[in-house]
Amino acid sequence: MRVACHTITWGGVLGAPTGVTSIKDLHYLSHGSITEAVREIGAVGYEGAEVFDGNLAAIADDPQPFLDTLAASGVELVSVYSGANFVYADVLPDEMARLRRACVLARRFGASRLVVGGGARRAAGTPDEDYDRLGAALDQVADLAEEHGLEASYHPHLSTIVESPDELDRIMARTRIGFCPDTAHLAAGGGDPAALIRRYPGRLAHVHLKDIDLATGAFLPLGQGDLDLEDVVRAVVESGYDSWLVVELDSTDGTPADAAALSHAYLTDLLSRVTS
Known part of the structure; x- marks a missing residue:
């Protein structure tokens, strides 16, 4: 098992403002320097990093x-993170053009994985057909990634139509x-994150680890919250996955480093106990 860190902590997550009027340019990005983030990630002892597609587009x-x-x-x-609405037929071609660009950037910078989130919740509610649309779009993402020599995975995310276990199953x-x-x-x-991993062991392609205070919803460094990590x-380990674990933390009251x-x-100690 190898350990990586997402650069999101160095500046948080933003969206490119051009995306308000141009879907093809709507990237995720962190406000801080990913160059400085990588220096500090390496100094801490991590072997890998994950970045947003917009940060690579900027350089x-x-x-x-x-x-x-x-x-x-x-x-x-290790990986590049992006996302899209995926459920609106008219804008899907522009979203796929942007994800194709993310794949090109990922390969140029040496990444092997593309991670996507998304599936918009409509103001009027979520019709069942949106899960069909999202599923079909994610298959397109998988095909697109494979064309560029990447492995794609889907990241369930709050505010999308895949939050709950039932929605994940769908x-x-x-x-x-x-x-x-x-x-x-x-x-x-x-x-229950462990139970959901055990439900889909053969589908596990990438892992994001962060802790949470369930009472407040605040994301925390590993070992500082309520999760049974x-x-x-x-x-x-039981799934047979033996690859990258990516630590992710959206923001912190202290320094990102x-x-x-x-x-x-915390994770190094945990791995020594679990995998020994």
């Missing part, structure tokens, strides 16, 4: 400084894309 014309930082820090770019039956459990989002959606890791170090120390 696409001058990629070498970031590539040099990855090499100097001993950090592998989409998993409609798509062949891999499963990326996010421990905090699954718990906030009313699920030992059971989560045991479920991952300190939060990353807390999670790294």
Whole structure:
């Protein structure tokens, strides 16, 4: 098992404002420097990093400084995270064009995985057909990733139509894309993350780990919240998955490096106990 960290903690998550009027340009991105993030991620002891597609798009014309930082820090770019609405037929071609661009960027910067979230909740409610639309779109994402030598996975996320365990079951039956459990989002959606991993062991393709205070909904460094992360890791091991675990934390009251170090120390100790 190898351990990576998402650069989201260095600046939080934003959306490109051009996306309000141009769907094809609606990227996720973190406000902070991903170059500085990678330096600190490597210094903490992580072997890998995950970034948003928008952060790579912002440096696409001058990629070498970031590539040099990855090499100097001993950090592998593991994965690129993106997302889309996926349920609106008229805008889906533009969303897929943007995801194709994300795949191109992922390969240019050396990543091997594409992670997507999404499935919009409509103002008027969610018709059952939206799960069919989302499933079909996610199959397109899987095909697109494969064309670029990437492995794709779907990340259930709060505010989308895949929050609860029942909603997860509905989409998993409609798509062949891999499963990326996010421990905090699954718990906030009313699920038991370990149980949901055990429900879909053969679909596990990527893992996001973060803790949560269930009373407040605040995301926290690993070991600081309410989740039984030992059971989560045991479920991952039982599935046969032996690859990247990505620590993710949207924001922190302290420094990003300190939060990353807390999670790294906790996870390193946990892995030594669970996998020994």
